[in-house]
Amino acid sequence: MALSSEQRVRRAAVKLFADKGFHGTGIRDLAQAAELSSASLYHYMGTKEELLAGIMTDCLGRLLQGAREATEGVADPRRRLAVLVALHVLTHAGQPDETRVVDNEVHALSPAARKHVVRLRDEYERYWAETIEEGIARGAFHDREPAVTRLALLEMCSGVARWYSPRGPLGLDRLAEHYAGLALRMLGSGDHDCPGAVDRARQVVSTVWRTPL
Amino acid sequence: MALSSEQRVRRAAVKLFADKGFHGTGIRDLAQAAELSSASLYHYMGTKEELLAGIMTDCLGRLLQGAREATEGVADPRRRLAVLVALHVLTHAGQPDETRVVDNEVHALSPAARKHVVRLRDEYERYWAETIEEGIARGAFHDREPAVTRLALLEMCSGVARWYSPRGPLGLDRLAEHYAGLALRMLGSGDHDCPGAVDRARQVVSTVWRTPL
Amino acid sequence: MALSSEQRVRRAAVKLFADKGFHGTGIRDLAQAAELSSASLYHYMGTKEELLAGIMTDCLGRLLQGAREATEGVADPRRRLAVLVALHVLTHAGQPDETRVVDNEVHALSPAARKHVVRLRDEYERYWAETIEEGIARGAFHDREPAVTRLALLEMCSGVARWYSPRGPLGLDRLAEHYAGLALRMLGSGDHDCPGAVDRARQVVSTVWRTPL
Amino acid sequence: MALSSEQRVRRAAVKLFADKGFHGTGIRDLAQAAELSSASLYHYMGTKEELLAGIMTDCLGRLLQGAREATEGVADPRRRLAVLVALHVLTHAGQPDETRVVDNEVHALSPAARKHVVRLRDEYERYWAETIEEGIARGAFHDREPAVTRLALLEMCSGVARWYSPRGPLGLDRLAEHYAGLALRMLGSGDHDCPGAVDRARQVVSTVWRTPL
DNA sequence: AATGAATGAGGGTTCATTCAT
DNA sequence: GATGAATGAACCCTCATTCAT
Known part of the structure; x- marks a missing residue:
């Protein structure tokens, strides 16, 4: 089953935050890993920090x-x-x-x-x-x-x-x-x-x- | 005895890298903590990453x-x-x-x-x-x-x-x-x-x- | 017809590189001449050097x-x-x-x-x-x-x-x-x-x- | 016969300005080529631009x-x-x-x-x-x-x-x-x-x- | 004469975020 | 739902220059 965009964002964030740290992970890294444009990310998350806090x-x-x-x-x-x-x-x-x-x-x-x-x-x-x-x-x-x-x-x-x-x-x-x-x-x-x-x-x-x- | 500028830079880096992470620490943060201008930092270090590696x-x-x-x-x-x-x-x-x-x-x-x-x-x-x-x-x-x-x-x-x-x-x-x-x-x-x-x-x-x- | 942003960047670069030289032209000069913010330049070009090479x-x-x-x-x-x-x-x-x-x-x-x-x-x-x-x-x-x-x-x-x-x-x-x-x-x-x-x-x-x- | 420091500065400037352009030549490049510290350069020249104008x-x-x-x-x-x-x-x-x-x-x-x-x-x-x-x-x-x-x-x-x-x-x-x-x-x-x-x-x-x- | 130390300004580039489409 | 375009702020780093020693 394919993952929803929201799930892809979450998982990308988890992986990247874990590997490179929150400050070492750019919004573009997230977008690329989630296979979305960086603007589209914001349909599935609040700010980058809210994403972290949520996780x-x-x-x-x-x-x-x-x-x-x-x-x-x-x-x-x-x-x-x-x-x-x-x-x-x-x-x-x-x-x-x-x-x-x-x-x-x-x-x-x-x-x-x-x-x-x-x-x-x-x-x-x-x-x-x-x-x-x-x-x-x-x-x-x-x-x-x-x-x-x-x-x-x-x-x-x-x-x-x-x-x-x-x-x-x-x-x-x-x-x-x-x-x-x-x-x-x-x-x-x-x-x-x-x-x-x-x-x-x-x-x-x-x-x-x-x-x- | 007062600390040398080089020591101040090292110590500021150690403290800040430990507290906020390497990517969470800006060169300006370092400068402020070392009581130097951000340009002066570079008399006592190579790149920020070399500073980290040295530590x-x-x-x-x-x-x-x-x-x-x-x-x-x-x-x-x-x-x-x-x-x-x-x-x-x-x-x-x-x-x-x-x-x-x-x-x-x-x-x-x-x-x-x-x-x-x-x-x-x-x-x-x-x-x-x-x-x-x-x-x-x-x-x-x-x-x-x-x-x-x-x-x-x-x-x-x-x-x-x-x-x-x-x-x-x-x-x-x-x-x-x-x-x-x-x-x-x-x-x-x-x-x-x-x-x-x-x-x-x-x-x-x-x-x-x-x-x- | 109005020029596209990309064209404006190219033309600004050509003019400024010709007049002041590549190293004499700052990215902010380019931005001003192209009527863009310096960050926006990077939607239409790679690095400054790639811009030169392209021209x-x-x-x-x-x-x-x-x-x-x-x-x-x-x-x-x-x-x-x-x-x-x-x-x-x-x-x-x-x-x-x-x-x-x-x-x-x-x-x-x-x-x-x-x-x-x-x-x-x-x-x-x-x-x-x-x-x-x-x-x-x-x-x-x-x-x-x-x-x-x-x-x-x-x-x-x-x-x-x-x-x-x-x-x-x-x-x-x-x-x-x-x-x-x-x-x-x-x-x-x-x-x-x-x-x-x-x-x-x-x-x-x-x-x-x-x-x- | 050894060259005087002043001559070395002049010649370094001529060579570097010719090869890399005025704006492409840094004061540190000049100092290195003249085998002087960048501060010492200023004993033999005014500003970088005056050096150029003089040449x-x-x-x-x-x-x-x-x-x-x-x-x-x-x-x-x-x-x-x-x-x-x-x-x-x-x-x-x-x-x-x-x-x-x-x-x-x-x-x-x-x-x-x-x-x-x-x-x-x-x-x-x-x-x-x-x-x-x-x-x-x-x-x-x-x-x-x-x-x-x-x-x-x-x-x-x-x-x-x-x-x-x-x-x-x-x-x-x-x-x-x-x-x-x-x-x-x-x-x-x-x-x-x-x-x-x-x-x-x-x-x-x-x-x-x-x-x- | 010579230079380490120091810096404000600016270098090119990327940041997270917004918004019109 | 999705994204190109856009940007102010900040990124790390280097600039030309000064000055105390």
């Missing part, structure tokens, strides 16, 4: 919704964390362009849009913070600097978008599984596996990203 | 030299890794602008300069790879995907530059210590401390960065 | 085609030379700006474009060389340094673009006639007239330059 | 003085013309850079300087005009458009600077001789030689240009 809030919104859905009803902090890690990793490995834009282009947003994006991100990170704190409180995790470890975890998992290739030797599931294991070890949780965590995350990711941004 | 290769070169010095004569893979992690973290926490430029602006380099930078980075990462592999071979580390874990480690440690603040509650030494612990846990190395690793790294960092880029 | 090759191309058409079927070297001289003079008197650009701005071309222009010019001059040589071979001309005389002739005729004014006392036809006479005398061809040579040249010039560059 | 008036002045000396006491218009042609040709062949600057860069002069230069040139051309007119009056020359022929002659002779090479097959004397012959033929003066005209011109040129501008 970021959309992507973050899905991540947030994913976190909500994936952790719902999961009581064990170990499982919760494993699910969060798997979700994050699968998202960053599966949508590397979108997530790199979110992670790298905040500086290009106007203050208003930035505020909104930061609020979403903070809300998302709260899932991680709460899970970690609860795990510590319950004695499942052992860590002297949980706030630091949370940031370390997030950076580690987001980094996946910078290097993972689906054409490499590692499948998505094994990747997520491995990261979940790393995370639990970082939190001093022994070598417990969390069977089903990756499955749950994969399922959520596939629904959340059914329509491709 | 990146300089910073990477110091990181590389630091890795060389810090690991020299350290036989135990656990200690080696702890030293590498501490060095990386201290560098990224202490020079967050420089390292963020290195980590985020590769896309803005011309192919020739990019090639050079990538080569340096690869050479640097080899220290990590060799250390991890040797640790596994010796049974000090246990990991099924050492290549993935290496990348996870690097992203985790580089991420420090994105959030650490010296005005926060955590001192540099404790930060480095904590990250070294995380790394060892990720590699299944139990809870062994590596006393002295952070000290060694701190000393190397302070010599390598004696002159401030 | 030069266009003009030279017409001169070349004119030489081909005007000498076709003219067997007598005296008549051939008279036709070439008349064509050259009429072109330089009628299109002084275009021809001065061709004659004076070769140094401003990039090596690639220069090569092309020089090739065209050499091809054009071959018409003169062959005609002179044949005239000497047939005994119509007498000259000990035909190569030098050819250059003298060309410079003499091209010079017309530097001083001739249609508002002066001399009409184009008489000018051309006079130059043809000078040329024949230079080649030791007595005082033979070549009736019809100027007419032929005039006709070719008017077709070749029907559309005004 | 032009100097060169024109010598040409004018040469014409005066060379025609002094030469009564026969044929000989006078031959001497003028030879002088002009020898000058343009011997000092091609200087004369090309004079011939091509008038447009780059300020109105005041241009006025001065044009006055010198007009004064110079008067020698030619008077000689031609007198030749016609005396029946030595036959020409219906002496003003046009004068311009044709001048352009023809000046053109020598654009193509003559001392490394070519033609010596200076033969060149001048040939041009004198061409001129006389153009003026309908038969094939009379003017023995000694070239010698006289050569001698004048060598004194006038003893010190090399």
Whole structure:
């Protein structure tokens, strides 16, 4: 099925913003990639910055919704964390362009849009913070600097978008599984596996990203 | 002592490239930050891109030299890794602008300069790879995907530059210590401390960065 | 009929390049003369240098085609030379700006474009060389340094673009006639007239330059 | 003998202005060619434009003085013309850079300087005009458009600077001789030689240009 | 005599955006 | 829905020139 012009614009923007950065991407680059004239672009977008903001809030919104859905009803902090890690990793490995834009282009947003994006991100990170704190409180995790470890975890998992290739030797599931294991070890949780965590995350990711941004 | 114009240009570039990105930083921004006219900038730099390339290769070169010095004569893979992690973290926490430029602006380099930078980075990462592999071979580390874990480690440690603040509650030494612990846990190395690793790294960092880029 | 923007740009460039030289003409001068903003210029041209190259090759191309058409079927070297001289003079008197650009701005071309222009010019001059040589071979001309005389002739005729004014006392036809006479005398061809040579040249010039560059 | 800095500046300017045009030559080009810093240039020159004006008036002045000396006491218009042609040709062949600057860069002069230069040139051309007119009056020359022929002659002779090479097959004397012959033929003066005209011109040129501008 | 440092003005070119068609 | 035409502002960079040293 052919893509609509609007979709082509979105995807071109995601790809180019991810590869060359927002300021490194010209409106003409976008037009060329979307196979439109630069004037026609403006039928499908507001300003260039609104396009960026839309991509970021959309992507973050899905991540947030994913976190909500994936952790719902999961009581064990170990499982919760494993699910969060798997979700994050699968998202960053599966949508590397979108997530790199979110992670790298905040500086290009106007203050208003930035505020909104930061609020979403903070809300998302709260899932991680709460899970970690609860795990510590319950004695499942052992860590002297949980706030630091949370940031370390997030950076580690987001980094996946910078290097993972689906054409490499590692499948998505094994990747997520491995990261979940790393995370639990970082939190001093022994070598417990969390069977089903990756499955749950994969399922959520596939629904959340059914329509491709 | 007052800074020379050349130093002011370098520092302005590091700060601005880190905060707004290479393409988001105008030559006029640089001039203003360096308290020079935009024409005068060109007494102290070649093109804007050469300025970027110089910053990146300089910073990477110091990181590389630091890795060389810090690991020299350290036989135990656990200690080696702890030293590498501490060095990386201290560098990224202490020079967050420089390292963020290195980590985020590769896309803005011309192919020739990019090639050079990538080569340096690869050479640097080899220290990590060799250390991890040797640790596994010796049974000090246990990991099924050492290549993935290496990348996870690097992203985790580089991420420090994105959030650490010296005005926060955590001192540099404790930060480095904590990250070294995380790394060892990720590699299944139990809870062994590596006393002295952070000290060694701190000393190397302070010599390598004696002159401030 | 009003001129198109593209035509205005071309004509402004021809006029200004002729009057002030390529390097003496700024893009803003061009814009003002073409009654466009400097940004709008770039809808109708590539780079400034491409604009110059286009003017030069266009003009030279017409001169070349004119030489081909005007000498076709003219067997007598005296008549051939008279036709070439008349064509050259009429072109330089009628299109002084275009021809001065061709004659004076070769140094401003990039090596690639220069090569092309020089090739065209050499091809054009071959018409003169062959005609002179044949005239000497047939005994119509007498000259000990035909190569030098050819250059003298060309410079003499091209010079017309530097001083001739249609508002002066001399009409184009008489000018051309006079130059043809000078040329024949230079080649030791007595005082033979070549009736019809100027007419032929005039006709070719008017077709070749029907559309005004 | 080493050249003085001032001479080096002058010669660099002559060469560069001739090759790349006044506006195509930067102050840095001059400095490099003169092996000086761009600031040091200003010890030996006024503004760039004054440098140009100096070169032009100097060169024109010598040409004018040469014409005066060379025609002094030469009564026969044929000989006078031959001497003028030879002088002009020898000058343009011997000092091609200087004369090309004079011939091509008038447009780059300020109105005041241009006025001065044009006055010198007009004064110079008067020698030619008077000689031609007198030749016609005396029946030595036959020409219906002496003003046009004068311009044709001048352009023809000046053109020598654009193509003559001392490394070519033609010596200076033969060149001048040939041009004198061409001129006389153009003026309908038969094939009379003017023995000694070239010698006289050569001698004048060598004194006038003893010190090399 | 010589030059590094400095700059306002301007170089050619591209920017994101609008609008009439 | 689509686009050529258009532009003010800004892009990076170089210009000719001055001046303190």
